Amino acid sequence: MTRWYDRIAHDLKGPLAPLQTASYLLKSEGLPPERQRELADVVDRQARRLNRMIEELGDYARASEHRLRLRIEPCPLALVLDLAIGSVPGSAIDPRYDAGLDSVAVAGDEGRLVQLFASLIAHLQARAPGQTPELRVTAADGRVRVELLGAGPSPDAETLTAMFERADPAPHDEGLGLRLMLAYAIAQMHGGSLAAHAPDGGGLMFVCELPLAPG
Template identity: 30%
Template sequence: MGLSPRASEPVHHFDALRLKDEILAMVAHELHGPLTPLQFAADLIRRTSADRPEVLRSVDMIDRQITQIARLAEDLMDAVRVERGALRVTKVQVDVVAVLAAPLTAAAVAAARRKQTLTVQIADRTLRVDCDAVRLAQAVNNLLHNALKYTPEYGCITVKVLADHNELVLSVKDDGMGISDSHMPHIYELFAQASRTIGACAGGLGVGLAVVKAVAESHGGTVSAFSAGPGTGSEFTLRLPIVVDQCATRQPA
């Protein structure tokens, strides 16, 4: 006796999801392939053209495009991992400031290029969390990337890192495009796009915030967003459990 169309729908739905994941993973792999030889060629051209500014400007453009393609490939792979609930994390105790060094340095360079003001405020104490350092850096980088993208030239971005009792609180606030009430419930969805586009025109696929949420939850934390509406800027706050607060646990002399 054959199955009715209704009974077979879940099977077809599962097959479609699996096929989509396989396609995304395959595309990400194919995008990664050419990047190493392209980067090698760009580095070679740069070394042999130190006295030719016009060539160096072209190589800088090539570097930026390589970086965008690499980000696209990583976004695709992370999209597959997030949908499967398979975002890999390996936790160790780390110094938060050490983890943030690379993302903040990169953000400072990007902000200077866009004539933006980046202000960083970090608690005057050593904060340690039990986390995957690579994933935490990725989550913070994604938040900074969004702030940089959606803040105009001469705009301001403020990063605060502090302790709230037993939680690490990291916030990224900007005075950029803001987020509408209608879009706010969807900002952590994969490939989310609206008037505040988390999409391709801003240099990504709308995967960044979904990854931030997945990283936060995989570490027993949360991420939240606030915006008073379009044109008012936005603030994202990442909270993670603190495992060691050396200032708080230091014994008096």
Template identity: 30%
Template sequence: GVVVVAQDVTAETEMRAAQQQLFESEKFASIGRLAAGVAHEVNNPLMGINGLATVLLEDEAVAGEGREMIALIQRESRRAAKVTRDLLSFVRADDDRRADVDLDDVAREVAELRAVPQRAAGVTMVLDLAGDLPPTRASRAQLVQVLINLVTNAEDAVEGRERREIRIATWRTKHCVALRVDDSGAGIPEEVRPRLVEPFFTTKSPGKGTGLGLSLSFAITERHGGTLRASDAPGGGARFVLELPLSQGSGVRGQGSAAIG
């Protein structure tokens, strides 16, 4: 007789993919716990170093080169502390409380937060907001963090250029709300774009960035079921487009614009 053995290859492939995904998820969770522990242990002495440096700088007897060195210690300890905070934000969903969020409000908040440093750097921020956008279901704090990362990245890109302009626009489509950040910098080389999601990848000079800002922004966007894409802006510079799903029950609404800077 003939024995026929049938095997569902598709089901087996899907099972292996699910097992691999579970393995990757558990591995990432383990890395997250390790990173959180390391960040905590490193952050405690950094707080002590920063505190002692602050006390020394308050002493008027400390002057000259010694004072400059203490100020440098303070700046570097604060920079190291920021790296640990960024690392913690990357490996865990801080402040993940979801509510209906208006992207226009997020854009206005970030514009206000960055107004003073932008004026000092001669940067003009232009807002072209849809006005009365339907909401997206999200953590407002995390969306503010995403946009701050995109805007500060744009500020670095336009530094030293004759034209220093950043434009933020919002609009809606059938299924999502969208936000765009354009800058008048040199743009992002095409070969670099796939690496923007990598933690600690940066093209900035040493001490300028941690390489976590954009990777964190991509991770937050993905957690919210959205997309974040990088491309060239018309006329030069970089463009980042953020798209997020509409909150359930959102309706159709209107348009307006403003400029800051």
């Protein structure tokens, strides 16, 4: 755990060096307007990055202690998935629904569910750039099952086991690598489940099950 804290502290320092450098240079006299804009962009970009890291860490801390605030209500699953797909740059997934499931609703917090599926999609796309993951929706026994299959090499058994238990050592979004751990916690807090599998044909599959909304 100490090593994990060390890594978090190290990663949080990442944006500070360019922030400090840009802030120092902005105080220089006679800077051309173009150079001022470049440095201002550096400050803005790194401040946003630092904010994402802090939000990610805060969300994970609250989720690990079941303190995330959830507004549970019927959420159209198709809308949740469309919002998640649209929030991931470059994503062009075309979901496949079993008969009638494109109009079902799940019981959950729309924003957190979008966050969950966006994290899974972004992870799969980062593993296999240029390859579009497949998404299929099925249902049984009052639960909906969302399968996300990405290309690329299959993780080994140890990696699969630890995928939701430890931070990603090379996060794709310049974050802290907690996105999958947070996605797992969100699924659990919705009374659902999230698992990772290595299909026989290769790649990585995420399977998320969530309760259907009553009625």
